[in-house]
Amino acid sequence: MDVAVSIKGISHSYGKTRVLDNLCFDVPKGAFFTIIGPNGSGKSTLMRLISGVLRHGPGEVQLLGRSLKSYTGKQLAKKVAYVPQTVSAEFPFTVRELVLLGRSPHQGMMGMNSREDDEIAGQAMAFTNVDHLRERTLDQISGGERQRVFIARAICQGPEIMLLDEPASALDLAHQVMLMDLLDRLKQETGITIVMVSHDINLAAMYSDEMVLIADGRVVKKGPVDHVLDARVLEDIFGCPFLIDTNPLGNVPRIFPVPDKFKSLI
C-alpha cells in the first residue's frame, strides 16, 4: 500500500521540554486518518512538523515517498494543505478573494489569477457549498461557513494531503457532522489523504480509516479504529475510566468517559 505520510523516529523539543519522542507511524495514501491523544500530548506540534511550519529535530518525515526537507516551500504547498484551528478575520477579505489565495503556490510573485485559477476556485466553492457567499466578508458569515471557506481555500492548493487541526471543535453538532461529511466526500471523490487532529473521538471514529493514539510524545497505539480504541489503554492514558460499546449506526466503537458519580455502576 502506498504511504502518504511516513513519520520515522522524529523527536522535537521546545527548549528543554521534549514534546515528541521518537515517534513512528505511517499514514496510508487516500486514508482518513485521525491523531488522538490528551491535551499536551504533542498532537498540534506533530501537525506543525508535518506541514513544515516547524523544523523537526532527529528523525525523518517523508511525504509521498520524499523527505520533507527536500521540498521547497512552494513544492510543499502544492502537495500539502493545512487548515489551522482558528483564523482571525481582522481584514475584510471576501470569501472569493480568500479562496483564490489558495491558488498562490501555483502563481507568480504577484499572484495574478488565470482563468484556470478562477475556475478551480469556483469548483472548490461549489464543492464546499459556499458559492452563494462569495462576495461576503469573513465577519459576515457563521463559524461553520467560515470553516468550509478555509477548506475550499485548502482544496484550491490542489493538495494530495490535507491536514486539519480540530476542524469541527467550534461547531454545533449538526455542523460538525456536515463538516465531516464534506471531508469524507472530498476523500472519496478526489482521493486526497485527510490527516486530522481531533478531541472528539466518537465523531472521528465514524469517519476514520485509521487512528494513532499519542501520549507524552510517544505512539501508544496505531491502526484501525477498533484496535486503537481499547478501554483499558484509554483509561491509562486519559486517567479516567471509559466504557466502550458499539455505535448504533454500525460497526464502529463508541466510547463514554465515566463520571465519578456513576463509577459505582461499573
Next chain:
Amino acid sequence: MIKRSIAFRIILVSVVLTLVLGLAMFLGLGVGSTSQGLSTVWKTLVSPETCDSTTAAIIWRIRFPRVLMAMMAGAVLSTGGLVFQALLRNPLAEPYILGISGGSAIGAIIGIILGLSRFPGVGITAFMGSMVTLVLVVIMSSGRSSLKKDSMLLSGVVVNAFCSAVIMFLISLTQNNKIHSIMFWLMGDLSSSDLNQAGILAMSIIPCFIIIFILSHAMNVLLMGSEMAHSMGVNIRVVTGVLLITSSFMVSATVCHCGLMGFVGLVVPHIFRLVLGPDHRVLVPACILGGGAYMVVCDLLARWIPRQGEMPVGVITAMIGAPLFILLLKRGRS
C-alpha cells in the same frame, strides 16, 4: 458587482489617484505667504516665458521642492503604515504609534547634536534608531503564540514614552541655538526643503516602493496568519525581514528629512481599505499616490490656516489622525 481583473483594478486606481495627486500638487503650488493665485501657477506651467522671474522662482525653487517633500513623506508614511499593519496583522499598527518614528527621531537628534551632515550622517543614525525600536517592539509584543493586538499597542506606547523621554533628555543637554530647529522638526517640518534634498529622498525611497509592491501579494497571504502563510509556500522569515527593514529604512529616511508626522500611516491605509478592500496589490499603489496627495493637502492647510507664518504639518496630521485612531480602537473592541 462586476468582477474586474486585479490588473485592471490596479491600473484604474493608479490613474485616478495620479490625477488626484496632480490636482493636490497644483493647489499646493498656489498657496504660500505671497499670494500667487492658481492662475499664475497655471501660467508658469503652460507658458513659463511670459511670467516674471520672481514669481517663477518662488513657485519652482521654494514651493515645488516643499510640495515634492510633502508628497514623498505622505507616500512613505502611508505605505509604511500599510506594511506594519499587514505584518502585525493589526489595522492599528503605524510607524508613529509603534515608536518606529520616535526611534529614528532619537537617532536623528543624536546625529544633529553630534554635528553630522543631514545626509548621509543623520540618515544613518536615524535608521539605526528605528531598527533598535523595531526590534524592541517586536520582542515585547511577540509572545510564544502570536503577536497580540493589545501587547503590540502597549509596547508601542512604552517605546514611544521612552523615546519622548530620551528626546527631551537630549534636548535639555543641547545648546540653545539648536533647540528651536529640533523642536520644530519634532512636529514635522517641510519648510526647509530644497530640490537637492528631495532628489536624495526620492532615490532612497523609490527602490523601497518597488520592493514593497513586489511583495504585496505575499502580504495578502501573510494576513492569514504565519502558519497558514507558511503552508502556502511563503517564506515568512525572508518576506517579513525584507518588509520590516525596507519600511523602517524608508520611514527613517523620511523622518530625518521631514521630522515627525504622526498618524498618516493610520488614516490613509484605513480609508483605502474601506473603499478598495484589503488586497495589497491595489492598496500599495493607492497608499503611495493617495498618501502623497493627503500629505500635500495637509501641508497646504498648515501653510494656509495660520494668519502669520505657518504651523508644523505634524499638528494637522495628528489632529486628523488621533480621533480616527480612537474611533478605530473603539470599534475594534465592540
